[in-house]
Amino acid sequence: MHIAVLLDSGLEHYRGSFRNPAMLLPLAASSVNVGIDGARLMAGRGAAGWDARLVGQGSAMAVGLLGMGFHLLNIGKRPGGFGWSNLFHAAPLGAPAALVLAGALGLAADQAAQPSVSNGRALGALCAIGILGTSAEATLLHFRGAFQNPAMWLPVTVPPVAAVTLAADAVLARARPATMALLALTAVLGFAGAAFHAYGVSRRMGGWRNWRQNLFAGPPLPAPAAFTGLAVAGLGALHRIGRRDG
Known part of the structure; x- marks a missing residue:
């Protein structure tokens, strides 16, 4: 992070x-x-x-x-x-x-x-809040971009569901496989988002040959990594919750 x-x-x-x-x-x-x-x-x-x-x-x-x-x-x-x-x-x-x-x-x-x-419950709640906030920012910026690529819907749909299920697991002190799968998918979306943003930079005039301008004017490359960091931390929280519950 x-x-x-x-x-x-x-x-x-x-x-x-x-x-x-x-x-x-x-x-x-x-x-x-x-x-x-x-x-x-x-x-x-x-x-x-x-x-x-x-x-x-x-x-x-x-x-x-x-x-x-x-x-x-x-x-x-x-x-x-x-x-x-x-x-x-x-x-x-x-x-x-x-x-x-x-x-x-x-x-x-x-x-x-x-x-x-x-025991992981507080960490799980923190990660859930962080994922929701990160998704809200992605929603604002992707709305600005008119969701011109259908993949732009992924970070505004999958992570919020993962955050809600993580928050529920933190409150109920349980670690469901479905929540782990959603968090794993959210972590993957962080890498995929960085790749899509790199592609977005390449589509601007001059592409990566004009990186001095396009790196600043194009979609932010490091931003999607927040999803990966928070999702991995959320998985760690679920691991601790499951270990206590088990």
Whole structure:
């Protein structure tokens, strides 16, 4: 998730020429946490450095919340306020929330290493909310694109169903095979979405030979990865729920 946020915010804020110095914050926060998460992964379970991880992930969440405020301000100050045109073309409302989710998932990963602390239900609920939010943003942007490719309906239909079933399993403390299948499909959609977005870039004038322009003007390549990250985390939550239930 932090890698996806780093790439996505890097592209979008570079396109905005970093007009506001605060636009550097999500890049710094996600970069630091990529390093923190990588070190945690290499060290394995029981690794030291919980305080540093807490500060890092907490800072990422704070930067994400700050970014949501900036994006709301960006939309609200435009002529027309929160009209459809501004929702389509101004700073994306949901994008900074991905950094909040990335930080929360990083903290959840540390909690998951302590079986006595986490049973997966809270993580499942968090992932369900994240998938619904990501799907809402995809719906807005694909509606802007008039759903010109039928495949654009997939991320606005399959993930919400997966999120609802995951939320139900989290509430009822059960892990159904159907929910696992839906989450696996959602994870695959993240990879497929990146491929479709790459194809969308190639269809613009000059294709990938004109990548300096088309990479910024075409569909965002890193965005679909959020589905994969949240779905995999949701599968992890179901695994813990099933282990407790079993």
